[in-house]
Amino acid sequence: MKQMENKSWKDMLSNHEVEPNPDLWNNIEGKLNRKNTLFFRKRYFSVAAMLIAFLGSGYLINLQLSEGDQPKVISQINTPSSTTEIPRIQSSLLPSFKEQILHSKQKLAKIKNGHGIQFAYAQSTSTPNAANIVEQSKNAESNPINEETVHQQPATIANESTGTPHQEKTLKGFLKDKESEEPSQLAENPESSEIENYWEPQVTEKTTNSNWIIASNLSLPNNGNSSNSNSVKTSLFDWENTDVPTFLPEQNLRRYTYSSRIETEIVAVKQIQGALSIVTGLHYFVENGNYQQENRTGTLNINELPGNYKYEQISIPLGLRYQLFRKTKFNSYIQSTYNLSVSQEYSNSITRTDLSDLYSKDHISLGVGLEYRFLNWIGIFAEPSFIQGIGKSNDHRTSIKTGLNIHF
């Protein structure tokens, strides 16, 4: 019998090896090739399908949100009047309106001849017909009418100016325009007075108010309070202390309506203790839209200058994440971050002060996320978040971040 050299038979058996048939590997390789091909197809298709599904669903969700939250913007429109009061007033005003034009021409001539502005104003207000107009306008519950524009606008300009050549030109141009357009239309075709310019709350036509979420922590905000329709007063002139009781404050308003917003973020999450992790990274926010500028002089002189704008912000999120639960492939967490602004860029067509009224530099956000790891190293997540600007209570928005988590 053969002696076993210095080894127990247990060790010998445990380390025993049997050389396999070389063909065995060929069989295994054949099976593996088929299986690996299927594996790679499955992996790429599933990743692609997940991406499409998430981007698609994010887009749809945001479409729904934006449809349900159409901004209401006050806009000037031409609408046939349904009331009989306004035409009646206009008809009654027609003779006096013509007289008013004549007075205005006389005023212009006087200004040219060196008379003071105050005198022109006095002439204007002392006209009995003009006083009637103002009185009727006050009594009327309906919206202001065009004739008032002609009456009030020269006075407004006269009151605030000191009679410089520029102001004279403006006043002259204004009267010329009014004479050549509105009065002639009213005089020649009284029926056309049924179509009036006035202000009323009006839901604007649906714009491209869709929010994009492109993944990898990419989110598409949502119901922004401060920027669906933002009004910014760029100047305010208070007339309350003047002796002109019929004039309203002069205002320049800008209303911002965004057409698209994209928010993307790359963050790194590092577990520090138990369920607690720190979060940091880079956050990019871009908003495109348009604005309308309205210059109000008194109640009537209104200009709308639609323009486009672009607002970009880069910030660094710093925060904490707490894992709420983890079950097989799912895990849920709550996350709070402070977004420290690194840079804010505004397009040239808007002024920095406008948007600084709208958006805070720094923000805090609070979100609850759910992640599904469909592969060992990759997971998808959705994280509804609430974002609040620091120092501006009306700068807040909600956002559904969706994206990919890569674990390594």
Place this chain on the structure above:
Amino acid sequence: MGIFKSLDQETKIIKGCQKHKIAAQKALYDQYASKMLAICRRYAGNLPDSEDLLQEGFMLVFEKIDQYRFQGSFEGWLRRLFVNHSLQFLRKKVHMYSLSDLHTVSYDDFQEKYETEDSLSLQEILNYIDQLPEGYKVVFNLYVLDGYTHQEIAESLSISVGTSKSQLARAKMKLRLLLQQEVQKSIL
């Protein structure tokens, strides 16, 4: 230094397998096939069945290698997987665990040392183990050679701990008998 290198190499191979790289899978097979075939051989009792078990076992390894978390010995993980796979094979092959006919024997009666371990070749020991009835052989392999506890054996084979102990005792007794017969033959 060499150990670290080989560990590093093994980690690379495992990670390659997790990414379904065929070269890594071949390397893993080359490294462990002969050891795993020996394990399958002990349980299956013959080479053709062992080779089938090896093929299926490696397919299973490549499928489940994602679950290996680099905690503990990879070879240990691999051995356990092959042992379990062999047990499944045996379950299908023979209903050897209808052990109701076995009466429980006190394990303490059989706590004796083997006196034959220095006088047998590996192949002879394997032959003797192969001669054991399936139930005895499996428990003997699991307990003595693969280091399972009676509790683990009981759970793996869906039997009681007492049955596992008695199976082991009978396996030892049977082996002793076989060895005594062999000794007597050699004397004569």
